[in-house]
Amino acid sequence: xxxxxxxxxxxxxxxxxxxxxxxxxxxxxxxxxxxxxxxxxxxxxxxxxxxxxxxxxxxxxxxxxxxxxxxxxxxxxxxxxxxxxxxxxxxxxxxxxxxxxxxxxxxxxxxxxxxxxxxxxxxxxxxxxxxxxxxxxxxxxxxxxxxxxxxxxxxxxxxxxxxxxxxxxxxxxxxxxxxxxxxxxxxxxxxxxxxxxxxxxxxxxxxxxxxxxxxxxxxxxxx
Amino acid sequence: xxxxxxxxxxxxxxxxxxxxxxxxxxxxxxxxxxxxxxxxxxxxxxxxxxxxxxxxxxxxxxxxxxxxxxxxxxxxxxxxxxxxxxxxxxxxxxxxxxxxxxxxxxxxxxxxxxxxxxxxxxxxxxxxxxxxxxxxxxxxxxxxxxxxxxxxxxxxxxxxxxxxxxxxxxxxxxxxxxxxxxxxxxxxxxxxxxxxxxxxxxxxxxxxxxxxxxxxxxxxxxxxxxxxxxxxxxxx
Amino acid sequence: xxxxxxxxxxxxxxxxxxxxxxxxxxxxxxxxxxxxxxxxxxxxxxxxxxxxxxxxxxxxxxxxxxxxxxxxxxxxxxxxxxxxxxxxxxxxxxxxxxxxxxxxxxxxxxxxxxxxxxxxxxxxxxxxxxxxxxxxxxxxxxxxxxxxxxxxxxxxxxxxxxxxxxxxxxxxxxxxxxxxxxxxxxxxxxxxxxxxxxxxxxxxxxxxxxxxxxxxxxxx
Numbered sequence: 001x002x003x004x005x006x007x008x009x010x011x012x013x014x015x016x017x018x019x020x021x022x023x024x025x026x027x028x029x030x031x032x033x034x035x036x037x038x039x040x041x042x043x044x045x046x047x048x049x050x051x052x053x054x055x056x057x058x059x060x061x062x063x064x065x066x067x068x069x070x071x072x073x074x075x076x077x078x079x080x081x082x083x084x085x086x087x088x089x090x091x092x093x094x095x096x097x098x099x100x101x102x103x104x105x106x107x108x109x110x111x112x113x114x115x116x117x118x119x120x121x122x123x124x125x126x127x128x129x130x131x132x133x134x135x136x137x138x139x140x141x142x143x144x145x146x147x148x149x150x151x152x153x154x155x156x157x158x159x160x161x162x163x164x165x166x167x168x169x170x171x172x173x174x175x176x177x178x179x180x181x182x183x184x185x186x187x188x189x190x191x192x193x194x195x196x197x198x199x200x201x202x203x204x205x206x207x208x209x210x211x212x213x214x215x216x217x218x219x220x221x222x223x
Numbered sequence: 224x225x226x227x228x229x230x231x232x233x234x235x236x237x238x239x240x241x242x243x244x245x246x247x248x249x250x251x252x253x254x255x256x257x258x259x260x261x262x263x264x265x266x267x268x269x270x271x272x273x274x275x276x277x278x279x280x281x282x283x284x285x286x287x288x289x290x291x292x293x294x295x296x297x298x299x300x301x302x303x304x305x306x307x308x309x310x311x312x313x314x315x316x317x318x319x320x321x322x323x324x325x326x327x328x329x330x331x332x333x334x335x336x337x338x339x340x341x342x343x344x345x346x347x348x349x350x351x352x353x354x355x356x357x358x359x360x361x362x363x364x365x366x367x368x369x370x371x372x373x374x375x376x377x378x379x380x381x382x383x384x385x386x387x388x389x390x391x392x393x394x395x396x397x398x399x400x401x402x403x404x405x406x407x408x409x410x411x412x413x414x415x416x417x418x419x420x421x422x423x424x425x426x427x428x429x430x431x432x433x434x435x436x437x438x439x440x441x442x443x444x445x446x447x448x449x450x451x452x453x454x455x456x457x458x459x
Numbered sequence: 460x461x462x463x464x465x466x467x468x469x470x471x472x473x474x475x476x477x478x479x480x481x482x483x484x485x486x487x488x489x490x491x492x493x494x495x496x497x498x499x500x501x502x503x504x505x506x507x508x509x510x511x512x513x514x515x516x517x518x519x520x521x522x523x524x525x526x527x528x529x530x531x532x533x534x535x536x537x538x539x540x541x542x543x544x545x546x547x548x549x550x551x552x553x554x555x556x557x558x559x560x561x562x563x564x565x566x567x568x569x570x571x572x573x574x575x576x577x578x579x580x581x582x583x584x585x586x587x588x589x590x591x592x593x594x595x596x597x598x599x600x601x602x603x604x605x606x607x608x609x610x611x612x613x614x615x616x617x618x619x620x621x622x623x624x625x626x627x628x629x630x631x632x633x634x635x636x637x638x639x640x641x642x643x644x645x646x647x648x649x650x651x652x653x654x655x656x657x658x659x660x661x662x663x664x665x666x667x668x669x670x671x672x673x674x675x676x677x678x679x
Contacts, residue, residue, distance in 0.1 A: 006569035010558070017596075018557050077551025080519055081612065084553075085570035086542040148373060152366055156356035162349065166370070169346035170377055173384035180388055201384055212376050216369050219289050223362070223520045360481035444482060459481055 003087040007095035012102065020068045021103050025061040029111035032057045033118045044121030048183040054115050055138075055179040058108070059171060062142050063164045065103055069096060069150040083221060093147060093217040101143040108135055120186065127185035130194040134181050137202035141174040144206060148213040151220045177201040229427055236424045240417035246410040263324075265410055267317040269418035270310050271340060275378060277307030277422060278347065282375025285368035297364040298458045300371050302429045304350055306422060311344045335389040339382045346374050355456040364458055433457065468531040470495045470620055470646035471516065477524030478511055478669075485511045486669045489525070493646060493662050495619070500657050501650045503666035504678055509650035510550070512666070513622045516648060517547040529620060543571065546618035546645075548626065552609045556598040560589055560608045563597060564615060571616040583611045588637055606630050610638050620646045627651060654678075 015021060036053050037043070045053055073079040082092060112131070116124070124131075146167060153162040181198035185191045247265040281304035288296035318337050319329045332338055353370055357363040437459070471493040478486040486508045493499045501509045514520045516529060518538040527534045532541040554563045561580060568576035584590045587607040597605060606629050613621065621642055626649060630638060649656065654674065657663045665672045 002572070003570055006566055010555070010562075010566050013562065014555060014557055072555060072557065075556060077549060077553045078555050080549065080551065081553030081567065082570065083519060084517060084542055084545070084547055085567065086539055086572070087570055152353065152370060155362070156353065156366075157358075158352070158356045162353060162356060165349045166346070166353070169342050169349075170373070172342055173377075173380050176384045176388050197387065201387065205380055205384075208376060208380060212373060216289070216372055219365050219369055222365075361479075441482065 003085070003091040004095045004098070007082070007091060008098055011095060011099035014072055015099070015103065018072075020071065021065045022106050024068075025065045025103065025107045026110045028064055029057050029061045029107065030114050030118075032060065033115060037119060042119075045119050046121040046186055046188045048179070048186075050120055050186040051179045051182040053119060054112070054182065055175050057115075058111065058138075059142075059168070059175055061107060061111070062104060062146060062171075063167055065100065065107070066146040066150045066167055067160060067163050069100060069147060070154040074154060079221075089218050089221050090214055092221065093151070093213060096150075097143045097147040097213070100147055101139055104139045104142060108139070122186060122188050122190065124186055124191055127191040130185050130191065131182065133194070133199065134178055134202070137199060137206060138174050138178040140206040141202060141209060142171060144209040144213050145170050145174070148209070148217065151217060173205050174202065177205070229424070229431065232420070232424050232427060236417065236420040239413065239420055243410065243414040243417040246413055251407045251410040252404070261321075261325075263317050263321040265414045267314060267321055268411070269415040270317065271314045271336070272415060273418045273422045274307045274310040274314055275340075275343070277303050277310065278343065278378060279375055281307065281371045285371035285375070288364065288368045289372070294364055294458060297368060298433060299430070300368060301354075301458050302426055302433065304347060304371060306425050306429065308344070308347055308350070310418075310422065311340070311347070314340060315344060332389075335386045336382070338389070339385040342381055342385070343374075343378055346377065350374070351456040355454060358454060360459050467495060469493060470497070470530055471499070471648070472528045473525065474527075475525035476512075476515065476522055476527050478508075478515055478520060479523050484669050486515070486666075488670055489664070489666075490671070491662060491664055493648070495646055496644070497661035498647045498649065498659065499662040499664065500660035501648065501664045501666060502652070502654060502657060502674065502677060503650075503672070504652075506668075507666040508669040509666055510624055511669075513547070513549070513624050513648060513650055516620075517545060517549075517622050518542055519547075543616065544619045545622065546613035546616070546620070547622045547624075548609050548613045548629070549624045550629065552597070552605045553612065554597045554605065554608060557596055559594050559596050560584065560600070560604075560611075561593040563608065564593075564612055567612050568615050573616050579615060583615055583641075586641055587611045587634075603631050603634050607634050607638060610641065614641050618645065620648070622648045624650050625652065627653065627656070 033053070036045075036057070040049075040053075042049075070079075073082070083089070112135070149163060149167040149170060153159045153166060156162055177198040181195055181202075185194060243265065247262050251262075251265075253261075281300045284296045284300035284303060288294070288300060315337075318334075318340070322331045322334070322337070323329050330337070330341075350367065350370060354363050354367050357366055440459075469492045471491070473492075474490050476486055476489040477484065489512065491499070501512060503509050511520065515522055515527060515534070518529075518534060518541055521535040521538075528537075529541045530544050532538070534541065554560075555566075558566070561584065564580040564583065565576055568580050573579050581590070584593045587610060589604060589607055589611065592600065592604060597608065600608065610630070623642075626635070649660075654677070657674065663674065665674045665677045667677055
């Protein structure tokens with residue numbers, strides 16, 4: 001536990017100092033919204049189209065973040081330094097995943113209001129509680145799977161290619177569930193009920209991938 | 224030893240597969256709606272089932288590899304996934320032909336199983352590039368096993384999510400194998416057996432070939448020769 | 460009951476240690492014993508496996524064959540326990556460039572569960588002469604400063620065994636002198652290119668192509 005805290009502190013401090021991940025992801029999302037505006041030739045979007053635009057953008061932004069997750073650790077043998085410590089190596093995964101979760105939350109604090117302002121048609125104020133629930137569950141899934149993929153791809157030669165190639169299919173259930181759940185919230189006539197079934201799918205995904213990653217991540221670190 | 228029993232196995236496979244095709248064409252009745260094209264079902268579905276089972280098998284071997292550190296499990300995992308991928312191409316091709324014949328499009332998003340399969344296939348396509356991108360053979364094997372296990376866990380989640388997301392606009396023959404009339408069911412089951420045998424035979428062939436090659440390398444090395452190996456995605 | 464004189468647990472004990480890279484042997488047949496407080500010097504040409512041996516002892520690599528134990532802890536089974544008592548300085552600094560020297564050391568102190576981490580870190584920084592620059596990010600340090608900080612990191616948890624990969628190459632003479640008191644009193648394993656280093660050693664191992672080799676003809 002204290003190892004996770006110490007490592008998490010390091011992650012957050014490094015991000016605050018170098019701004020590797022959050023600004024890139026945030027700027028990317030906003031620019032993508034603009035691109036969608038022109039590509040779809042719509043001033044506003046609603047319903048399942050709105051849901052799709054939001055989730056595709058968040059997905060690709062998170063792939064950008066995933067790419068950078070382990071970069072600092074591979075320089076100067078910093079990871080070796082961590083491996084020399086008498087700690088449970090799963091702590092490395094947990095700390096990294098929590099850090100990524102924090103970055104995603106920071107991203108969404110900017111990106112979602114930007115989406116509301118730039119593209120969303122219906123005044124979906126009452127969609128917010130539901131949306132928060134979906135974002136929370138989806139973020140857990142993206143953090144769990146994304147950290148695992150980052151761990152797999154980081155020390156390979158074609159990291160930038162492999163991260164999206166591995167990450168996008170693995171995250172597809174999250175996107176399916178999240179976008180299906182969000183679509184009724186952005187309905188033209190005002191937010192409709194949130195389909196609970198999709199929250200269950202997200203929860204299941206989070207559980208399965210979280211446990212799987214915890215079990216398997218150690219093997220990526222040992223030599 | 225892998226070399227033993229290959230020939231009888233291959234012969235049995237050929238016999239069963241021929242039998243399956245014969246049953247499919249001559250014994251099972253013609254489908255009222257789709258006509259002759261429906262016969263693809265007898266190839267497409269068994270191939271898909273065997274392919275998916277092969278991916279799960281790959282995950283099982285990967286777990287064994289990580290647990291015991293024995294590289295032979297990694298080789299088995301690799302071959303299992305590799306063959307499933309090849310069968311997967313067959314699945315997608317036959318699926319497309321069937322979709323075209325039945326519904327006029329080469330790919331239909333309404334068919335959840337086909338869509339799920341495409342996603343799984345795309346994911347496993349990354350297996351060999353991942354291996355190829357790692358030079359250290361031990362690390363390559365370990366990372367590949369981690370991937371095989373993750374992807375294996377992903378398969379059921381994916382099918383669940385896609386199935387929930389689809390609306391069944393077309394009558395689906397795939398899910399209704401219990402509702403098949405007995406003649407069709409027999410042809411289907413024999414075909415499934417044939418596909419499983421085909422997979423097993425190819426698996427054995429490939430394992431034998433790989434094991435032999437590894438033996439040759441190690442003998443060469445022991446004789447003091449230089450064995451220059453390029454980068455490879457296959458276990459060494 | 461027969462009384463056997465108590466035998467001190469050797470600091471390092473290797474029997475037929477093996478480590479492969481794919482099919483190639485990186486280390487083979489390494490057998491030696493180092494008692495507590497002794498210095499082992501490992502000599503050999505480039506690619507002989509010196510760094511690999513050190514990394515196995517540091518628990519960063521697992522043995523593929525033979526047995527290895529450090530301070531009575533068998534590797535790799537008891538690697539976790541061994542890590543508390545081993546310090547390692549490799550070719551890489553193992554420091555995060557964008558954190559300050561102090562932040563790096565605090566992180567390691569906490570991970571190693573050092574008592575009163577801030578005080579200990581301050582003490583070690585003083586000992587390597589880095590107190591003034593400890594608040595600056597590592598990426599502003601000169602090579603010598605980085606090396607001194609790396610040594611500081613390795614001795615934070617007061618390890619009984621210190622593993623140093625080519626310290627001469629990595630530490631300039633001034634830094635070496637400064638750092639020497641920190642290294643004293645521990646069991647040390649040092650790799651080197653320079654055969655004259657063998658003079659100060661208690662145990663010497665010559666390595667060539669991963670195998671033990673007598674010192675004559677080592678560099679032939």
